[in-house]
Amino acid sequence: MVRDRAPIVAGTIFALLMVAPFGLGLIGQGYLTGLLMRAMLLAIAALALDLLVGQGGMVSFGHSAFVGLGAYALAIGLQAGIESLLLLTLIALAVSGLFALITGVLALRTSGVYFLMITLAFGQMTYFTLTSLAAYGGDDGLTLWSMATLLGTDVAQNAGQIYFVILVVMVAVWWLMHCISQSRFGRVLRGARDNPERAEVMGFSVFRYRLTAYVIAGMIAGLAGVLTAQQNEFVSPALATWQHSGDLLVILVIGGLGSRNGAILGAFFVVIVQDLLGAVMPEWRLIYGPLLVLVVLFAKGGLNRLLGPAQTGSVA
């Protein structure tokens, strides 16, 4: 049996991210920490999406809706005078969880491409609803003038140590996803992915397991939205566009489906490639688009395959 190298790879990534700001900060590259934060925020949302796509076989094309909802929950809460980040996070989790529950009950009546189209439609609905919130900036979004405080301190702000807050949350989400994938719940989810009828015959309610996964994934994406808003000090409906949902799926496929490390590696790869290409030419999408086509046509298993054998729960 091949030893599972995933925790070692993950540990290395986390340790590197832990020391990165010191190294990068010393040579005066605050811009690079910004880049890393963007990648980590994407990685959190992608880790959540992997629970659906990689583990559950539910291809959702509307996952950025939850990111947008989380961000707007923070923004609207701040406008209403709530300053505690913990309370705002709870509100955001409740909002995104409830939205996931309602849309999940409807979308999970179907599967496959129907599920994909329906999640895409609900994502678009969220986007247009956010653009019509005239009181909160509408199309243009909303700049946040005062930020939420963590237990009365500015630790979770750009003035403080938000980099490490994001890193801690990402590690925690990685750990949660790792535990879920090892648990009975994760095994049932994968069983239902590979053969829903068999799981059903064995007495599992596939619908309930999938719905639970959908709500968990939605809430974590909402959490990613809270941190994104807190870091950008700005929210806009652009967070919930369907292109953003597509980016999350790209991250998963490039990183390798069904692997926690893949979601993180994919996020860093996509952010860095977009940024490098963007620095070389403003029309970087002319290269990025065909690159995606080529990845789909020729690369199987993603980046994670390069770093070790498949983790448990990867798609064979």
Place this chain on the structure above:
Amino acid sequence: MSLTLLLIQCLNGLQYGMMLFLIAAGLTLVFGVMGFINLAHGVQYMVGAYLAFAFLHLTGNFWLAALLSMLTALVFGLLLEHFIFRHLYGRDHLDQVLATFGIIIFLNELAKVIFGPATLSLPVPELLSGSIPLTPELRYPVYRLATIGAGVLVAGLLYLAVGHTRVGMLIRAGATTPQMVAALGVNIRRLFTMVFGVGAMLAGFAGVIAAPIFAIEPGMGDNILIVAFVVIIIGGIGSIRGAFLAALMVGLIDTLGRSLATLATGLILPPSMSDQVGPALASMLIYILMAGILVFRPQGLLPAKGAA
């Protein structure tokens, strides 16, 4: 709101519905027959509109430009099919989605590079530029009426072609059991390519006739693609009749909703709130309709018989 204004809105809704039908028809055919989910279908609509713009400036004649645009859209669709999509038919839906997502990103950017990021517009052709009186005080543009007519015509032709011709019969059979049809000596690959070409041309046609009414801009196909998905879900995947019915419903509900929602919420809410809630509700209406359909008829209103 006066009755004439309501009538205008209904006609606008019908016209929007027809545009949606032209896009949804190709999408639903390609998906129903080949099981291939093509996100780039919306971008083919954009290509049609830009082609119409380019050819009009080259030839100076709208009709010639429309014909050339449709032919080019057809060729372009066939090229895409030959070089990329063909390799994705047997693949996972996620692969199909990502590859076509990449094509969208590329073509939207290409349109921006060639034609610039600003919106372009096209004059309405001379022959259809007038307007006819609906009531003594209100007139409706002929061009918009003509697009409704064109939509009905295409719907009728598609219905006859798929339901009552030999090729249509092969297409329906190929959708259910491709192996069996191939075993009987039919070139199923060529059949698929043909379906794909027709779908691409329909999307291009929709782009051409949309060009004089809507703004031509990069990304114009993205939003309408998602609405076309809603249409397909409501109508039933793979069903032309379903797409027609659902496109009209979505077109009317969306258009009327946008003009009536603020008014309707104003009846129960104070004006300051209804100004907020009205537009938000209006943009949600078609998705609420979709959710309702999913609860009561998950297979869609008029599902295709035997299609996957």
